[in-house]
Amino acid sequence: RQNVKSYYDLLLNSETARYVFRIVALKLILENPSIYGYNLNSTEKYSKQEFTSISIDSGISDFSRFSISQNINYKILKIANPWLRQKYLKNKNRKTYTLKILNSEYKVFTNYDTISTRIFKPKLINAFDSSVVNKKSDSLLKENILNTDIIKKEDNIETPIK
Known part of the structure; x- marks a missing residue:
C-alpha cells in the first residue's frame, strides 16, 4: 500500500514500530537459545506429541461427538487442530481435510508442587x-x-x- 521495500521507509505508528524489533529479537532467541544464555534440559522442554492423521472427505455435524468417538475430548481436538473454527464441518464439495488426533493421553503441564494447599483469606x-x-x-x-x-x-x- 505504501509502495516501499524497506521497513525504515514505512509509516507506522510508534507502538507497531517498537514491536517489529521485539519480534525479530524473539525469533533470533528461539532459533539459537543457547547463544543467548537459555540452556534448557530435556526435562524442562515440552515433550513432542505424537499424532495420527485422519483424512475426512465428508461433513461432521458435531465435533464434540466426533472427538468422543476418537477417545479424546473436544478441547484436545481443538488444540491439535486450531484451524477448526466452528463446532461442525460442512463439506458439500467433498474436499479432503486432515484432522490430527493425539496418540497418547494429553497432559496439562502444571507443576502441582508450587500450588499452595493452605487456605487463603484475602483482606x-x-x-x-x-x-x-x-x-x-x-x-x-x-x-x-x-x-x-x-x-x-x-x-x-x-x-x-x-
Whole structure:
C-alpha cells in the first residue's frame, strides 16, 4: 500500500514500530537459545506429541461427538487442530481435510508442587472508615477489612503532598 521495500521507509505508528524489533529479537532467541544464555534440559522442554492423521472427505455435524468417538475430548481436538473454527464441518464439495488426533493421553503441564494447599483469606481494602461496617447483617465482616491507615503505617507511606 505504501509502495516501499524497506521497513525504515514505512509509516507506522510508534507502538507497531517498537514491536517489529521485539519480534525479530524473539525469533533470533528461539532459533539459537543457547547463544543467548537459555540452556534448557530435556526435562524442562515440552515433550513432542505424537499424532495420527485422519483424512475426512465428508461433513461432521458435531465435533464434540466426533472427538468422543476418537477417545479424546473436544478441547484436545481443538488444540491439535486450531484451524477448526466452528463446532461442525460442512463439506458439500467433498474436499479432503486432515484432522490430527493425539496418540497418547494429553497432559496439562502444571507443576502441582508450587500450588499452595493452605487456605487463603484475602483482606478487603477499604478506602473509607471501617467503623461503618459493624452490623451483623452486613455481608462484609469487620475483621476482613483492612483500613488504608494500617497499610500506610505498615508500608511507611507518608501522606501525599497536595
